[in-house]
Amino acid sequence: MKINFRLKAFAVAAIATLSGPALAAMDGAMSGNGELLLNMRYYGGSSATSGDDDISGLFDLGFKMNDMVAANGQAGFSKSWDLTSGAYGASWNQLMNFVGPANAHLIRFNVIALDTTDLNDAGGPRYLTTANVDTYPKLGNTNLKGFVNMDKYIEANNSRGTHATDDNGASVAMPTDPSNTFFGAINGFGQGDTWLQKTTADTTQPLGTEQNFWFLTTSSTSALAQATKTPFGVDLNHDGNIGEGEFSKFKLTENGVLTFTNPSVSPIPEADTWAMLLAGLSMLGMIVRRRAGV
Ligand SMILES: [Ca+2]
Ligand SMILES: [Ca+2]
Numbered sequence: 172m173k174i175n176f177r178l179k180a181f182a183v184a185a186i187a188t189l190s191g192p193a194l195a196a197m198d199g200a201m202s203g204n205g206e207l208l209l210n211m212r213y214y215g216g217s218s219a220t221s222g223d224d225d226i227s228g229l230f231d232l233g234f235k236m237n238d239m240v241a242a243n244g245q246a247g248f249s250k251s252w253d254l255t256s257g258a259y260g261a262s263w264n265q266l267m268n269f270v271g272p273a274n275a276h277l278i279r280f281n282v283i284a285l286d287t288t289d290l291n292d293a294g295g296p297r298y299l300t301t302a303n304v305d306t307y308p309k310l311g312n313t314n315l316k317g318f319v320n321m322d323k324y325i326e327a328n329n330s331r332g333t334h335a336t337d338d339n340g341a342s343v344a345m346p347t348d349p350s351n352t353f354f355g356a357i358n359g360f361g362q363g364d365t366w367l368q369k370t371t372a373d374t375t376q377p378l379g380t381e382q383n384f385w386f387l388t389t390s391s392t393s394a395l396a397q398a399t400k401t402p403f404g405v406d407l408n409h410d411g412n413i414g415e416g417e418f419s420k421f422k423l424t425e426n427g428v429l430t431f432t433n434p435s436v437s438p439i440p441e442a443d444t445w446a447m448l449l450a451g452l453s454m455l456g457m458i459v460r461r462r463a464g465v
């Protein structure tokens with residue numbers, strides 16, 4: 172499939188060259204290696220799309236899916252983003268001022284990355300998403316392939332806000348903005364929280380929440396089989412699973428700081444390490460005693 176992928180990448184590059192300088196700064200699903208994208212959304216009142224009290228924001232984090240996947244399992248790996256300045260600042264301020272301090276705790280966020288190339292191959296389509304569950308709920312390969320329409324939201328936003336002028340920019344949208352730009356009505360129906368009702372888990376949480384992060388891909392070409400769902404984390408106790416205290420975390424604060432953190436190895440030796448140390452010491456003692464002829 173490597174050759175196939177290269178051909179596809181070449182075709183994409185050729186098209187971009189033909190159509191002049193590309194404004195698109197967010198790498199979406201067709202890039203084969205999408206960037207991490209932060210979504211924020213606030214729905215006022217009882218409707219996500221009416222009342223003129225709804226807003227969403229989309230921030231291009233400028234970090235690629237493949238780099239993120241490579242960092243999975245690396246103890247102590249972390250990254251952080253300041254959303255209050257540079258190409259992000261205007262969108263951050265617009266969204267926070269619109270919502271107001273009293274309702275800031277109702278803003279929800281998720282982080283995603285998309286790759287839909289080789290859609291019909293096992294392990295072809297790949298997605299990263301926050302989902303604050305320790306065990307991912309049932310998710311079939313068919314549902315996962317349905318994530319494909321999430322890319323319409325990225326395409327629709329790629330010429331808006333500072334995405335148009337900066338490698339890693341930001342934009343905000345309201346229900347009155349062009350179709351698909353608003354997180355609450357992507358592709359004209361449903362909402363972004365559950366990726367058009369396909370993720371089977373809620374991928375957004377309120378600001379301040381430490382969210383788990385997941386790598387999702389198709390397990391096989393069987394439509395009915397369960398998708399492969401891999402949590403980001405570090406297997407600190409080497410039991411082959413990511414359990415309590417071992418999950419990587421995405422967190423966005425009301426101050427505009429987004430962090431991703433892998434758990435790090437504890438500097439304090441664990442019980443079995445102490446036991447080994449003691450065993451070593453007592454063995455040394457025996458050797459010393461034997462040499463001394465005690
Ligand atoms: Ca509303
Ligand atoms: Ca970018």
Ligand SMILES: [Ca+2]
Pocket residue numbers: 405406407408409410411412413414417
């Ligand atoms: Ca473990």
